[in-house]
Amino acid sequence: MVRLQPFLSRNVNHHRGVNIVTSKDAQYGQAWDFKKDVILDDMTLYAKWTGNEYTVTLDKNGGEGGTTSVNVRTGDAMPYAVAPKKSGYSFKGYYEGKDGEGIAYYSDKMKSLKAWDKCDSTTLYANWGIPIWISPIPMPKRMRKGHIWRLM
Incomplete structure (x- = not known):
């Protein structure tokens, strides 16, 4: 029996836009080669999903x-x-x-x-x-410096 242990490294909806790396160990140091590796006994494979x-x-x-x-x-x-x-x-x-x-x-x-x-x-x-917009209308002296008007 083979168990596939999912490990989601990002919050991703569905499987679109992600790469899946499958490994024989949880640290992803031993990649599983689907063309060469053979299942001889019960084992767990770990899947890590990373966004494209x-x-x-x-x-x-x-x-x-x-x-x-x-x-x-x-x-x-x-x-x-x-x-x-x-x-x-x-x-x-x-x-x-x-x-x-x-x-x-x-x-x-x-x-x-x-x-x-x-x-x-x-x-x-x-x-x-x-x-x-900066108003061309004369303003009282105390309002002149640094005052900005916005169009509404």
């Missing part, structure tokens, strides 16, 4: 600077990246769809909001907030 690595392109959507792409494994948090800048706008994060549609994977501070759950390389799009 994909390239995620970060479309700046009119912005400049920042990280162009990142590499991430299925089931892992989004890696460190630098936000782009766009004159007069505030960065709102990276989303799977243009104009902030779909799932957000990065916050406005470039923190990972969701583990990578796709099984292919793809593009995320920068989302930009309402343009910042």
Whole structure:
């Protein structure tokens, strides 16, 4: 009898987007060769699942600077990246769809909001907030310095 002992090293849904390494020992030092190894007695095989690595392109959507792409494994948090800048706008994060549609994977501070759950390389799009506008209207002297108005 052969028992297959699963060991999930990442939180991965189903088996898509992962590699499975099978070993004769729990430390994965003795890989099982399905073409050569023979079962002679009861034994346990250990399966270790690791996410495949994909390239995620970060479309700046009119912005400049920042990280162009990142590499991430299925089931892992989004890696460190630098936000782009766009004159007069505030960065709102990276989303799977243009104009902030779909799932957000990065916050406005470039923190990972969701583990990578796709099984292919793809593009995320920068989302930009309402343009910042500086008022040409004279303001009282005590409000002039450092005051920013936003369009509503």
